[in-house]
Amino acid sequence: MSRNQPEDIHIKRMADMLRQGSTLTDLACPACHSPLFRLKNGDVWCGKCEKKVVIIKEGQDASQAQGSSALNLLETTLLVKIQETQDRMQHEQDVDQLLKINATLSALLDSLEKLRRTRKA
Numbered sequence: 001m002s003r004n005q006p007e008d009i010h011i012k013r014m015a016d017m018l019r020q021g022s023t024l025t026d027l028a029c030p031a032c033h034s035p036l037f038r039l040k041n042g043d044v045w046c047g048k049c050e051k052k053v054v055i056i057k058e059g060q061d062a063s064q065a066q067g068s069s070a071l072n073l074l075e076t077t078l079l080v081k082i083q084e085t086q087d088r089m090q091h092e093q094d095v096d097q098l099l100k101i102n103a104t105l106s107a108l109l110d111s112l113e114k115l116r117r118t119r120k121a
């Protein structure tokens with residue numbers, strides 16, 4: 001019985017990412033110096049640390065980069081929730097439930113709008 005070495009798992013993971021459409025960048029992970037990948041959604045990812053790496057552009061400080069990435073994450077979450085709520089709405093027959101779902105949806109859309117306004121400010 002053979003067990004995978006951590007390095008093998010790392011290489012396999014990188015191969016999987018390439019197969020899924022990620023591209024290898026010329027950047028190195030600040031933590032482990034592994035080559036970084038760019039995911040299809042534009043995020044930069046370290047396959048070894050298994051986490052997103054925030055690339056800080058020149059003239060932008062770390063707290064700003066962190067802040068905008070937190071907003072991006074929140075926006076993604078809101079969009080997913082809006083989608084889920086819309087799906088529920090399509091399949092719901094009960095009027096009371098529909099009203100509740102509608103209230104949820106409008107609250108979510110409201111949050112999304114506020115978020116986008118915050119980012120522009």
Ligand SMILES: [Zn+2]
Nearest residue numbers: 029032046049
């Ligand atoms: Zn890393």
